Amino acid sequence: MSALTWAVAAVVTDDAGRVLLCRQGRGERHGLPGGRLRPAESPVHAATRDIRAETGWEVEVVDLVGLYHLAGWCGPSPVARAASAAGRAGPLPDVLVHVFRARTRGSGPVGDPAGGCRLSWHHPSALPEALTPTTRAALTDALAGRSGVLRDAAPGDPAPAAGHPPGQRSTPPADRTPQH
Numbered sequence: 001m002s003a004l005t006w007a008v009a010a011v012v013t014d015d016a017g018r019v020l021l022c023r024q025g026r027g028e029r030h031g032l033p034g035g036r037l038r039p040a041e042s043p044v045h046a047a048t049r050d051i052r053a054e055t056g057w058e059v060e061v062v063d064l065v066g067l068y069h070l071a072g073w074c075g076p077s078p079v080a081r082a083a084s085a086a087g088r089a090g091p092l093p094d095v096l097v098h099v100f101r102a103r104t105r106g107s108g109p110v111g112d113p114a115g116g117c118r119l120s121w122h123h124p125s126a127l128p129e130a131l132t133p134t135t136r137a138a139l140t141d142a143l144a145g146r147s148g149v150l151r152d153a154a155p156g157d158p159a160p161a162a163g164h165p166p167g168q169r170s171t172p173p174a175d176r177t178p179q180h
Contacts, residue, residue, distance in 0.1 A: 066149030
């Protein structure tokens with residue numbers, strides 16, 4: 001394993017149940033809003049700080065969807081966006097992303113989003129096909145109602161689909177999918 005970078009992201013929903021996604025720069029893939037942890041910062045604080053900075057929205061963190069591991073992957077993850085903004089290039093370290101479930105607070109953004117992030121809201125049944133691996137895996141788990149998932153996220157993971165989560169590389173806790 002290479003050096004490990006800690007990152008945060010969130011599946012942010014609004015009152016209509018839509019999911020907030022970010023497309024960075026010229027990237028074709030959509031990702032979850034988020035960023036890197038600072039020294040001595042809690043993952044929950046980092047998530048609320050980074051989401052507000054990136055999107056302009058105040059959010060309430062509801063719970064942890066899971067921890068997602070990316071092994072030296074070089075795509076537009078929260079860490080890749082942070083590295084790019086810092087002017088660094090080259091292969092990335094392994095990344096461990098804390099992905100939370102969060103809800104927006106208020107009726108609109110309280111600030112201007114960071115430059116370069118094109119935000120868009122998507123109904124869970126109409127998500128874009130081009131998603132980052134962490135986004136794809138976390139949305140699948142969050143939309144299935146899972147919490148506490150431990151997963152390796154890989155570029156080839158299938159897209160989220162109602163009632164059909166992708167094969168997991170590690171076993172999540174007992175299925176917590178709400179029964180209707």
